[in-house]
Amino acid sequence: MITNKQLLLLSALLILTLISTLFSLLSGSVDISLGQLLGGFSSEGELSTQVLREIRIPRTLAALVTGGLLALSGVIMQVLLRNPLADPYILGISGGAAVGALSAILLGASGIWLSNAAFAGALLSILLVFGIANKFGRWSVTRLLLTGVVVSAGWGAVINILLTTSSTNNVQSMLFWLMGDLSQSRVGIGHLLLLFTGLVGGLLASRPLNVLIRGELLASSLGVSVKPLRLILFLSASVFTATAVTVAGSVGFVGLVIPHMLRLLGARDHRILIPSSILLGGSFLVIADSLARTIVAPQQLPVGVVTAVIGVPAFILILRSTIRK
Amino acid sequence: MSTLHLQSLNVQIAGKVLCKDLNAQIAENERWGLLGRNGAGKTTLLHSIMGLRAIDQGNILFDGQSISDIPQRELATKLGILFQQGIESMPATVFETVMLGRHPHIQSLLRDEPKDIEIASSALAAFDLDKLSNRSVDTLSGGELQRLALAMLVAQTPQVFLLDEPSNHLDIAFQVKLLSVLKEKIQEKSASLIMATHDINLAMRFCDNIILMLEGGECLVGERDEILTEKNLSQAYGCSISTAFNGERKLFYPEQNNSD
Numbered sequence: 001m002i003t004n005k006q007l008l009l010l011s012a013l014l015i016l017t018l019i020s021t022l023f024s025l026l027s028g029s030v031d032i033s034l035g036q037l038l039g040g041f042s043s044e045g046e047l048s049t050q051v052l053r054e055i056r057i058p059r060t061l062a063a064l065v066t067g068g069l070l071a072l073s074g075v076i077m078q079v080l081l082r083n084p085l086a087d088p089y090i091l092g093i094s095g096g097a098a099v100g101a102l103s104a105i106l107l108g109a110s111g112i113w114l115s116n117a118a119f120a121g122a123l124l125s126i127l128l129v130f131g132i133a134n135k136f137g138r139w140s141v142t143r144l145l146l147t148g149v150v151v152s153a154g155w156g157a158v159i160n161i162l163l164t165t166s167s168t169n170n171v172q173s174m175l176f177w178l179m180g181d182l183s184q185s186r187v188g189i190g191h192l193l194l195l196f197t198g199l200v201g202g203l204l205a206s207r208p209l210n211v212l213i214r215g216e217l218l219a220s221s222l223g224v225s226v227k228p229l230r231l232i233l234f235l236s237a238s239v240f241t242a243t244a245v246t247v248a249g250s251v252g253f254v255g256l257v258i259p260h261m262l263r264l265l266g267a268r269d270h271r272i273l274i275p276s277s278i279l280l281g282g283s284f285l286v287i288a289d290s291l292a293r294t295i296v297a298p299q300q301l302p303v304g305v306v307t308a309v310i311g312v313p314a315f316i317l318i319l320r321s322t323i324r325k
Numbered sequence: 326m327s328t329l330h331l332q333s334l335n336v337q338i339a340g341k342v343l344c345k346d347l348n349a350q351i352a353e354n355e356r357w358g359l360l361g362r363n364g365a366g367k368t369t370l371l372h373s374i375m376g377l378r379a380i381d382q383g384n385i386l387f388d389g390q391s392i393s394d395i396p397q398r399e400l401a402t403k404l405g406i407l408f409q410q411g412i413e414s415m416p417a418t419v420f421e422t423v424m425l426g427r428h429p430h431i432q433s434l435l436r437d438e439p440k441d442i443e444i445a446s447s448a449l450a451a452f453d454l455d456k457l458s459n460r461s462v463d464t465l466s467g468g469e470l471q472r473l474a475l476a477m478l479v480a481q482t483p484q485v486f487l488l489d490e491p492s493n494h495l496d497i498a499f500q501v502k503l504l505s506v507l508k509e510k511i512q513e514k515s516a517s518l519i520m521a522t523h524d525i526n527l528a529m530r531f532c533d534n535i536i537l538m539l540e541g542g543e544c545l546v547g548e549r550d551e552i553l554t555e556k557n558l559s560q561a562y563g564c565s566i567s568t569a570f571n572g573e574r575k576l577f578y579p580e581q582n583n584s585d
Binding site for chain 1: 401429481
């Protein structure tokens with residue numbers, strides 16, 4: 001049953017998303033006031049309009065969508081693998097994407113070619129993991145998890161080879177990519193549609209997810225078609241993750257911890273957890289990215305570092321306060 | 326009229342024949358006990374009936390329709406199972422958990438209907454769990470978890486209750502309570518029940534029909550008094566079992582082994 005407390009949490013997250021978006025649009029090296037922001041679109045030719053349109057709005061949107069996709073993928077992976085340590089990267093998708101992206105950097109590619117290479121790497125990794133886990137007709141969750149972890153380790157080795165054999169210049173960009181970086185990120189209507197589809201699909205699947213997380217046997221006995229559902233979950237989480245890493249590199253922490261934070265705050269029912277995760281994941285990454293580009297300005301930090309720096313204490317705080325109850 | 330029909334059923338696991346040519350007709354209002362020694366295949370048989378694993382030969386019919394032809398969700402409104410391992414300890418509330426029993430019935434995508442909430446609440450109350458409604462499942466004791474699993478099954482309102490060791494973890498008072506709740510639910514809905522148990526005396530008290538699984542896959546099927554004899558039980562369990570009487574009440578107990 002959805003309680004008022006859960007609805008309150010969801011409303012609070014909606015407000016947080018709005019505030020974090022505003023915060024992101026207003027912070028940066030060029031001062032923009034709230035008034036300018038609201039009137040920003042009418043005053044053509046001004047510096048503030050240009051900064052907003054060309055830099056801040058696309059970047060904020062990219063953070064919002066990436067964070068949402070990662071948190072959603074984290075929720076799905078945690079149900080699919082029934083493992084609290086599961087995150088969007090556990091099945092090696094980010095490893096594959098990283099090898100693609102790093103190879104592209106090595107070859108001097110950037111922009112769209114870098115994204116394409118990352119996406120191709122992610123896709124290759126998904127096919128590889130599923131192909132191996134599925135080889136003998138039936139795949140169990142344990143088998144999938146083991147295959148994913150092993151494939152990840154393989155990618156890890158390739159990443160290390162690429163890092164140790166590249167020039168210093170390239171290594172700098174490679175490390176930024178590996179830690180997650182939104183400075184070059186842009187999202188289009190396709191990304192927004194994907195996130196929206198994920199939200200709607202997740203809500204449609206939320207009741208079966210509530211049952212599946214209690215165990216596959218129990219879910220089957222309560223009328224959930226476990227096998228097709230597992231396949232859909234695996235494929236959708238993979239696509240969300242692949243898209244997110246293509247946009248922003250492997251931003252850590254969001255996909256693992258956001259769902260746990262929300263569960264600790266009482267959002268265990270997937271009807272609440274799924275929209276909440278998208279909102280909190282999105283706004284969390286927006287805030288982290290705002291800080292990443294302002295804390296040591298004009299230098300920029302990789303956003304993946306900031307997510308961990310603010311995420312770890314926030315998580316410990318929530319964990320402690322819920323244990324005390 | 327809803328009947329469950331087991332037709333010349335063969336069930337194997339890892340090459341071992343658990344039952345062969347099992348025939349039984351479970352009619353409404355009937356209570357069946359499923360007995361046999363450890364590893365005889367009680368759980369596997371229950372899972373097969375629930376459609377959770379394939380059978381090797383034969384048919385399982387519900388109201389004349391093979392259960393493999395019934396869509397999974399619809400089947401879950403007709404047959405419900407209590408698993409031997411009960412439910413896992415989870416950070417979810419007792420009420421959220423019992424509501425899962427309503428899953429096959431729920432039509433609305435996001436809303437919880439008052440009818441489902443009422444059925445779930447009364448199932449909790451039937452097992453004295455109504456006061457724990459908001460407690461987290463991971464704070465419950467073994468017996469409370471077992472009662473919650475039973476409440477979830479009752480909330481599922483199946484026509485056939487399949488119970489794997491329902492008295493696990495329950496103290497003697499709750500064992501009595503369990504039987505009276507099950508009896509009531511079965512009469513209310515003209516349902517039926519198959520209960521796998523190690524407690525011969527519980528089966529003797531509560532069930533009118535018995536399936537006794539023997540070594541090698543042979544099953545004795547029939548009325549309680551016909552099947553539950555010293556001879557059959559001694560054969561099934563591979564140890565000498567005798568009878569004692571307390572007034573009308575018949576009790577089985579194992580003979581002391583002479584070598585002790």
